[in-house]
Amino acid sequence: MTPEEMETRIVRYGDLKPCRTAFIDAHTPGSDQKENFTIIGGGVSESPDQHVHIKDTPGFNIGAAGQPPKCRNSLHSHTTAEVFYVLKGRWRFFWGRWGTAGEVVLEEGDIFNIPTGIFRGFENIGTDYGMIMAILGGDDAGGGVIWAPQVIEDAKDHGLVLGKNGVLYDTKKGQTLPDSVPPMPLLSDEDLKGFPEPGNVDVVKDHVARYWDMMALAANAPCKVIGETALLKDKPGFDVEFLTRGSIPETPYRLDRHEILMIMRGHWKITWGGGENTLAPGDTCAVPPGLEHSLVPSMSGEASLYRVTNTDDPAGPTWKN
Incomplete structure (x- = not known):
């Protein structure tokens, strides 16, 4: 790519x-x-x-x-x-x-x-x-x-x-x-x-879920925010994770799912075999399944993002009376 x-x-x-x-x-x-x-x-x-x-x-x-x-x-x-x-x-x-x-x-x-x-x-x-x-x-x-x-x-x-x-x-x-x-x-x-x-x-x-709670929980690994075993337990057809500087993978990775990166704070550099790009707060990036890539903050200071991936759960009502 x-x-x-x-x-x-x-x-x-x-x-x-x-x-x-x-x-x-x-x-x-x-x-x-x-x-x-x-x-x-x-x-x-x-x-x-x-x-x-x-x-x-x-x-x-x-x-x-x-x-x-x-x-x-x-x-x-x-x-x-x-x-x-x-x-x-x-x-x-x-x-x-x-x-x-x-x-x-x-x-x-x-x-x-x-x-x-x-x-x-x-x-x-x-x-x-x-x-x-x-x-x-x-x-x-x-x-x-x-x-x-x-x-x-x-x-x-x-x-x-x-x-x-x-x-x-x-x-x-x-x-x-x-x-x-x-x-x-x-x-x-x-x-x-x-x-x-x-x-x-x-x-x-x-x-x-509150931002600063998730910042603390994501200090060493991605914080699972929405999902079957997440902070907000639900199966809406997608999972949501919260990542910060300390929770990004140390080596390039690939997912077999669609991965949507939604930048909250800081600037993030995404790198893959064909090049690199920088994402800023408010940007949304749709990473295709199977693409090996790495993700790192491109400068010092506060950095956070939401990562959304599709699941096999059907989209439908999730509220339980």
Whole structure:
């Protein structure tokens, strides 16, 4: 693999292309300044305007959300995994039918494996533009988003209508639902009974890992963050590890799995038989299966990254009532 070929497998933070009309709440006050990024795979965007950086999926999707202070993402649910870690800023995650069942605040580097099947939302509570990186279960992550009824109703009042086909139509641009496409139906009261309302204790202890705890645990070996035997025990169709300066392999290695490197802090040099490249914070690198390579921080100071690999576990609901 040449350096040029490897570069096509790297999505640079500075090259990310946002979509500002990705979801049904794109015009709703308080949520109308969101930027959605689809890095690997189609993601969950409902807009044809969404740019996809790397289309081939490794069994999961990688995306990101950027928001200014006080901007929030509206309540929705997923049938497959939705994992976030904070790249920049300070974020509040909340959940439940009305977003009042529980909440947790995440700082930079913290990770949250949100239980499937519950309504969740998030907002930037920091003082600057913030960015969270996302790992979404399955090849087709777009098929598993369910909006709380009030989100669909509010959006309609501001010009956006979601069709049952999962596509957004913007009446402000003169768009209307095709005759053959009915609007997305609202969940009934009976439907809503199927969505759990777990409290803080039930969610945080089993689904949140803190950056500095992982830094300590990864002092001598990779810290297993999400997986069957990890800190956050789950089988969402992928494993997540946390690596720092002391936990990288001492010799070149290869995996028989897709390996996605997501840089948190510091600059990292990836070297393989055909060359080398440097990865910076916010960069995402898709290493193909079977490629022998080495990975080292390229300068002194704090260095950390998340490594995501596909597993044979099927993507699907993981929340246990």
